Amino acid sequence: MGTLWIATTDDFLRILQGLLPRGLVWTRDPARRLTRLLAGLADEYVRVQNRAGSMMEEADPATTTAAGLLPEWERVTGLPEFGYIPPTGSGARSAGLPARIGSRCPLPPGWDLGRDRRGTRVTTAPAFR
Numbered sequence: 001m002g003t004l005w006i007a008t009t010d011d012f013l014r015i016l017q018g019l020l021p022r023g024l025v026w027t028r029d030p031a032r033r034l035t036r037l038l039a040g041l042a043d044e045y046v047r048v049q050n051r052a053g054s055m056m057e058e059a060d061p062a063t064t065t066a067a068g069l070l071p072e073w074e075r076v077t078g079l080p081e082f083g084y085i086p087p088t089g090s091g092a093r094s095a096g097l098p099a100r101i102g103s104r105c106p107l108p109p110g111w112d113l114g115r116d117r118r119g120t121r122v123t124t125a126p127a128f129r
Contacts, residue, residue, distance in 0.1 A: 008046065012041075017039045073094075077097060
């Protein structure tokens with residue numbers, strides 16, 4: 001999976017200062033309040049950017065970590081079964097997720113799923129030919 005742009009506070013500060021109009025009031029002096037305010041905003045933008053990058057990694061069940069979305073992935077896939085948590089850590093826990101998700105692939109075409117509330121027969125879609 002590709003990586004997002006790794007930005008620093010200085011990068012975002014330069015971008016924010018580039019959006020300001022030119023003039024005496026819109027100073028780029030590091031000691032001025034405006035620059036300190038923009039530096040505070042830049043810190044937050046770096047935090048959000050870094051979190052977005054980690055969320056891209058967490059979206060893949062094979063690369064998720066215990067500190068990220070591993071508990072959510074386990075909840076969605078019904079793991080750990082019978083309340084058992086492997087003692088080897090998050091690596092072994094996340095290794096079982098792709099296999100579990102693969103076992104939940106769509107049913108074969110035409111599989112009878114029963115009837116809905118109105119009594120209509122529900123089946124999986126026929127194969128595209």
